[in-house]
Amino acid sequence: TTTTDVTLIGLGPMGQAMVHTFLRHGHSVTVWNRTANRADDVVAAGAVRADSPAAALAASELVVLSLTDYRAMYDILGSATDALAGRVVVNLSSDTPARTREASAWLAGHGAALIAGGVMVPAPLVGTENAYVFYSGPKEVFTTHEPVLRLLGRPDYLGEDPILAQLYYQAQLTIFLTSLSAYLQAAALMEAEGVPPREFLRYAVDNFDTISPFLAETVEELEKRSYPGHLSTATMMGATADHIVAASKEAGVDVALPEAIRSHYDRAIAAGHGNDNWTSLWEVVRARG
Ligand code: NDP
Known part of the structure; x- marks a missing residue:
């Protein structure tokens, strides 16, 4: 087998963008994908097609995986375990x-060795200056391969424990996905009452812009588990949460998200936090078990 600088397994939008990035910087790349024709574009651009996972592993010491989940890794590498010795597997797939x-x-x-990673931008931004990628795993192994990995986006190395990159990735996506759903919820309420989402857009943007300064204040209360303040109590905010549920029902739009939020307030108030700051919801949300 010819050897290449990097092997990439998994050619969805993300994997394809990664291969193009490596090729653009002059690196040789071997690729493999379960659905073979998904490799056609990158092969036309100069990547080498491996005819099996084992051949893909044999081609490079550095093996990047871009798959739907970790189950896919076992499905692909489970039949090629003899070819794993000495390999550095950089798994950029989402999972727990x-x-x-x-x-x-x-x-x-x-x-x-596993270096776990999470790419924090969509495919079109891979390899651009706006891209960053969380990594965790053995430090020396990471450092050795950092110059190549850096091409995908600014590396943010979090530590030796392999779970760290995944944890930060899922935490960021928790904010991202809930925020996107929050926006859709608000736009649906507007549209149901005859206001087109476009009319509401600049107010939504303004709202997102004002949220980040809140976070620094909030984190202190989370650290202390103390929720002083009488301007935005759980009772007052809870009444608003109630109105959001009722307004959504009146409009005939989905109520799953508003009800989830109201449930946070109901339970904080039931636990005696009615006169505390809204941040007392932390006691509900952080609940273990
Ligand atoms: P896709 O779902 O489009 O691609 C998934 C890849 O996984 C394909 O190559 C697919 O093969 C392969 N695959 C899935 N299941 C199996 C299996 N059981 N056996 C073999 N191969 C399998 O994902 P993306 O490229 O969009 O994303 C890849 C990863 O990057 C995901 O974990 C995603 O969460 C993450 N991510 C995605 C972003 C995005 O904007 N898209 C942004 C940041 C991270 P096949 O072609 O044969 O189906």
Whole structure:
């Protein structure tokens, strides 16, 4: 087999963007994808097509995975474990921290190291100056391959524990996905009452812009688990949460998200936090078990 600088397995939009980025910087790339014709574009651009996962692993020490989840990694590499020894597997697929820890142990058992990662931009921004990528795993291994990985976006190395990158990734996506749904919810309420989403857009943008300064104040209260203040109490905010549910019902739009928010307030108030700041919802949200 010819050897290349990097192997990339998984050619969805993200994987394809990564291959194009590596090629653009003059690196040789071997690729493999379950649905073979998804490799056609990158092969036309200069990537080398491997005819099996084992051949893809044999081609490069650095192996980047861009798959739907970690299950896909076992489906692909499970039949090629003999080719894993000495490989550095950089898994940029989304999944849970526990599954990431398991994967680290599984790969180690086959003589390979796992660097877990999470790419924080969509495919069109891979390899641009706006891109950043969380990484965690063995520091020396990461440092060795950092110059190549850096091409995908600014690396943010979080530590040796493999779960860290996944944890930060899922935390960021928690904010991202809930915020996007919040926007859709608000736009649906407007539209149902005859206001086109476009009319509302600049107010929504203004609202998102004012939220970030809140966070620094909030974090202190979370650290202390103390929620002083009488300007935005759980009772007052809870009444608004109630109105949002009622307004959504009146408009005939979905109520799952408004009801989830109201439930945070109801439970904080039931636990005696009615006269505390709204940040007392932390006691509900952080609940274990
Ligand atoms: P896609 O779902 O389009 O691609 C997934 C890849 O995984 C394909 O190559 C697919 O193969 C492969 N795959 C899935 N299941 C299996 C399986 N059981 N066996 C073999 N191969 C499998 O994802 P994206 O490219 O959009 O994303 C890849 C990862 O990056 C995901 O974890 C995603 O969460 C993350 N991410 C995505 C972003 C985005 O904007 N799209 C942004 C940041 C991160 P096949 O072609 O044969 O189906």
